[in-house]
Amino acid sequence: MTPPDLILVNADIRTMDPHFPRVGALAVRGGRVAALGSDGEIQALAGPGTRVIDAGGRLALPGFHDTHLHVQDGGQHSAESADLSAARTVAELQATLGGFAATHSRDWVLGGFYYSGIFGDHNLNRQVLDAAVPDRPCMIMASDGHNGCINSAAIARVGLTAATPDPENGHFVRDAGGAPTGLLYERATAWVDERRPAPTDDDYADGVRLAQAHANAHGLTGLLDASVEERHVRVYRRLAEAGALTARILATARIDPSETTAGAVARVERLRRASASPMFSVHSAKFFLDGVLENRTAAMIAPYADAAGGNAALMFTPDQINDLFVAFDAARFQIHAHAIGDLAVRAALDGIAAARAANGFWPAWHQIAHVQCVDPADLPRFAALGAVANIQPLWARAEPSVTEVAVPMVGPERARWIYAFRSLRDAGAMLALSSDWTVSTLNPFEIIETAITRQPPRKEGTHAAFFPEERLTLAECVEGYTVNAAIAGWRGHETGSLSVGKWADLILLDRDIYACNPYDIGDTRVMLTLLAGREVHAA
Structure with a gap:
């Protein structure tokens, strides 16, 4: 038997694999997990050329996936x-x-x-x-x-x-x-x-290098670029061919309301064909169904409740949504819908339901991103339709954009259903956690802390929890960044857990987040990030 290229020993490895949930060591061969076991079992596999990493008893986890960032x-x-x-x-x-x-x-x-x-x-x-x-x-x-x-x-x-x-x-x-x-x-x-000087492809390539290094330093090995067009694909393809990507990139191609259904599908088909590589692929279609509450472009079922009142229309008509969702689903694309208002969330669910009715069920894991507002009647529809709630928990806390903008605009009754993550989880929805960077930090540990506490960090002062009944557990958050995120990105067979045969994408942390105070999780530092057993970050 060929000796492994690398072994990690003296570690507390939470594999996210239910068959071997917690082990002390693992071996890597050819970029993939070759064996799991005790220190003695794994050390016995090593050969003269095997690199040995002593984790010093630290916690190791599968590399995290951010399923919605730019x-x-x-x-x-x-x-x-x-x-x-x-x-x-x-x-x-x-x-x-x-x-x-x-x-x-x-x-x-x-x-x-x-x-x-x-x-x-x-x-x-x-x-x-x-x-x-x-x-x-x-x-x-x-x-x-x-x-x-x-x-x-x-x-x-x-x-x-x-x-x-x-x-x-x-x-x-x-x-x-x-x-x-x-x-x-x-x-x-x-x-x-469109009317100012455009950056060059080299500028954008440098931007990818900056972003992926930043992501690797925070334990991210899988990323989903949440709105791409032809230029993005061209730049990513060039970097992938040069072996310059240090994170696995998925992308969702933006659809505009002015496009015909046939034209949009044909265009995104071309992008998919141009991007089918192990490190980069376009797999989904992105729909901005509404805007944001801050500029009053979020689409709500009932009008805004503040003094100004009003509402915003969906950015696609319901007929367009259904027609496009059915067509992209039939072409075996994932749907990735931006939805802030409860009307936009309902429209996305209606579109997914139309696709299911027309094309039958398949494991598409269509994603609805943000879900800032949701009507409680729509909570069980996520699980029934196999739709993923792609959530950004860092926003679920008492700060001006929430307490001074969103809550007054939707009123006290609907405010209860702002960032209703526990309710979604309890209704059976699969949750994938993400950041929407550069909207906010991409640091998953700061995001996890807020998901658990529903409060800003203690260093920002004392704040009341924002609907604490909607808190998530640590286990649910780690699941949302690993196995759930990998499944939602159609790569659960390759990543998301440290299972034998999967890519050796893993991170080593400076603390045990399962044992520390929840209010200290946000201070976690990533000591080491491996992508397919290759070091892409070391503290």
């Missing part, structure tokens, strides 16, 4: 933009942006990741940005990716005027006289992007 765009945006995530006042935003502008002479000054729970049409406009960057076009994007703002120089550069019509599923905020204020909602941000 790898390529987020990485590239992080590399070129001022980081506005810490700004909590207009003065702080201006100081950070102005300081960043002074560091370079590029034609455009870009900023990213501002908090739309604080900055909106009441305190953000072109004049605010003019004070920080008066001499060049400037554009900033919110962390949620659904809101942006440009300064006066940018408004002039892109030719935005009072007469410019709103793009499909987008809106230019205007003052009482009809002039653009600079605020951009939804696809209005893409309208501006």
